Amino acid sequence: MTPSIRTKNVWGRDIEPEYETRSPRQRRDEPGVGIRIEGLSKSFDDVPVLHDLDLEVPAGQFLAIVGKSGCGKSTLLRLLVGLDTPTSGHIGFVGPDGAETEPSARIVFQEPRLLPWASVIDNVIVGLGEGVNKREARRRAEAALAEVQLAEKAGEWPSRLSGGQRQRAALARALVSQPGFLALDEPLGALDALTRITMQALIERVWREQGFTALFVTHDVGEAVALADRVIVLDEGRIALDIAIDHPRPRQRGAADLAEIEGRLLKGIFK
Amino acid sequence: MTLAAELGKPITLPTGPRIPARRRAVQISPSALLPFLLPLAVVLLWQAATSFGWITNRLMPAPIQVVWAFWDKLVTGELAVNIQASALRAISGLLVGGSIGFLLGLANGISRLSHALTDTTLQMLRTIPNLALIPLVILWFGIGEEAKLFLTALGVFFPIYLNTLHGVRNVDPQLIEMGRVYGMNGWTLFRKVIFPGALPSIFVGLRFSLGIMWLTLIVAESMAASSGIGHMANSAREFMMTDVVILALVIYALLGKLADVIALTLERLTLSWNPAYQKPVRT
Structure with a gap:
């Protein structure tokens, strides 16, 4: 990790001390990657979804994307993880040395998408891809499950887990390869209100510990304000609003200044 | 922590899905006997009907006579020979027809080109009842083993083909997308996602085809054979051995x-x- 990149963070989040206090075992091999999007457009059957989008995301930033349904926020994520190809424009991932790299991008979907015929731990091992020896894969998967507090369910079938536990397993699968960039596509959309609060805290914690760049798509403006360093409002494929939130963490939900930002965002969405 | 200490730690790895401890009941519960109640009643009624002379012995032997016939065939070794012959035909027919059906089902489920090339033809062939092919099969293969193998294999082919195809086609596309995001492709994607996802449907096909396998075999063996259960029944008919x-x-x-x-x-x-x-x- 090169701290100089971190200090250049224009969003002013002082994250250096966290990395100092982390034990070497927790230290990531690979820091978060920056994202550089230039003139990105995407159309489906001549129906434009994203228009000439420019966006720069510094390494390690937690960026939330909000907007009405159909505003292109999920499409943007799918383009970023390579599930779709852009109609035009460029997506680049920037390594710590400033050069463009091939990122290890991961995505958490709204549905857990666990393989029902594989145990929880085998599902997490899927996240490592090929070429990791069995013992090492198991050790890392166990660590990832412990990270999301699901270690005791390692041997269970996914069908035995609750909705929140399934989503935590999916998060462990995404995190086990220690990605530089994690896309979250409304990952809490299908969960009940109380489970959502727990999961938000969990996502915030693993992000702080691992330092990946997070792109969090949500339709819940409160959630975006509680978690993100920066919130973008997408409207008809264009960035309508771009707000930095540099409040200390963990944030108090419903605090007056956060509520004010929430109001501004909502106004931006329904303008 | 030193490497030695790391290695010295006891390793507790879960060895796979935990199956809830479930002991087999040694005593048989009354509900387990329920499925056998009806067959037992039928046998008793049958024995009564023949003992009291309600039906003639010539058309319907008493159950006890069937048991004697069983014993008779068993000690002469005839039964073992015939069961073996039938079972062998059944298994080889299932293996040949089943594996072709399975492979074509997979190919057509995965590849659009293969589906476009073969599916229509197969669906047309499927509408021909396979027993209607008997005259043609006799002309082609005579009345030997090949004819029986062909008919049985053809019979089991379609249910396995259709259900494998259906299973592969209906694997959750979200899981396939997930697999691709995690770098799976080709064989890995098939082994980890497509095949396990299609398996329940493949089993439905297998169970269907087992029924068709016996049906085809019975007809094929009654038609012309020198061994097998169907042959045994057919030659017994000639001597009016109803039992x-x-x-x-x-x-x-x-x-x-x-x-x-x-x-x-x-x-x-x-x-x-x-x-x-x-x-x-x-x-």
Whole structure:
């Protein structure tokens, strides 16, 4: 990790001390990657979804994307993880040395998408891809499950887990390869209100510990304000609003200044 | 922590899905006997009907006579030879027809080109009842083993083909997308996502084809054969040995049930992840 990149963070989040206090075992091999999007457009059957989008995301930033349904926020994520190809424009991932790299991008979907015929731990091992020896894969998967507090369910079938536990397993699968960039596509959309609060805290914690760049798509403006360093409002494929939130963490939900930002965002969405 | 200390730590790895401890009941519960109640009643009624002379012995022998016929065929070794001949035909027909159906089902489920090339033809062939092919099969293969193998293989082919195709086509596309995001492709994607996802449907096809396998075999063996249960029944008919004819039917029923039990057990073993095969856990 090169701290100089971190200090250049224009969003002013002082994250250096966290990395100092982390034990070497927790230290990531690979820091978060920056994202550089230039003139990105995407159309489906001549129906434009994203228009000439420019966006720069510094390494390690937690960026939330909000907007009405159909505003292109999920499409943007799918383009970023390579599930779709852009109609035009460029997506680049920037390594710590400033050069463009091939990122290890991961995505958490709204549905857990666990393989029902594989145990929880085998599902997490899927996240490592090929070429990791069995013992090492198991050790890392166990660590990832412990990270999301699901270690005791390692041997269970996914069908035995609750909705929140399934989503935590999916998060462990995404995190086990220690990605530089994690896309979250409304990952809490299908969960009940109380489970959502727990999961938000969990996502915030693993992000702080691992330092990946997070792109969090949500339709819940409160959630975006509680978690993100920066919130973008997408409207008809264009960035309508771009707000930095540099409040200390963990944030108090419903605090007056956060509520004010929430109001501004909502106004931006329904303008 | 030193490496030695790291290595010295006891390793506790879960060894796979935990199956709830479930002991087999040694005593048989009354509800387990329920399925046998009806067959037992039928046998008793049958014995009564023949003993009291309600039906003539010539058309319907008493159950006890069937048992004697069974004993007779057993000690002469005739039964073993015939069961072996039938079972061998059944298994080889299932293996040949089943594997072709399975492979074509996979190919057509995965590849659009293969589907476009072959599916219409196969669907047309499927509408021909396979027993209607008997005259043609006799002309082609005579009345030897090849004819029986061909008919049985053809019979089991379609259910396995259709259900494999259906299974592969209906694998959750979200899971396939997930697999691709995690770098799976080709063989890995097939082994980890497509095949396990299609397996429940493949088993449905297998159980269907087992029924068709026996049906085809019975007809093929009655038509022309020098061994097999069907041959045994057919030659018994010529000598008016009704007890042996009935015995042949009972053996067919038992073999059919056996095949079904084997298929069900395989299904249970491989699909233990499926909530439909799990006992509910109280939490």
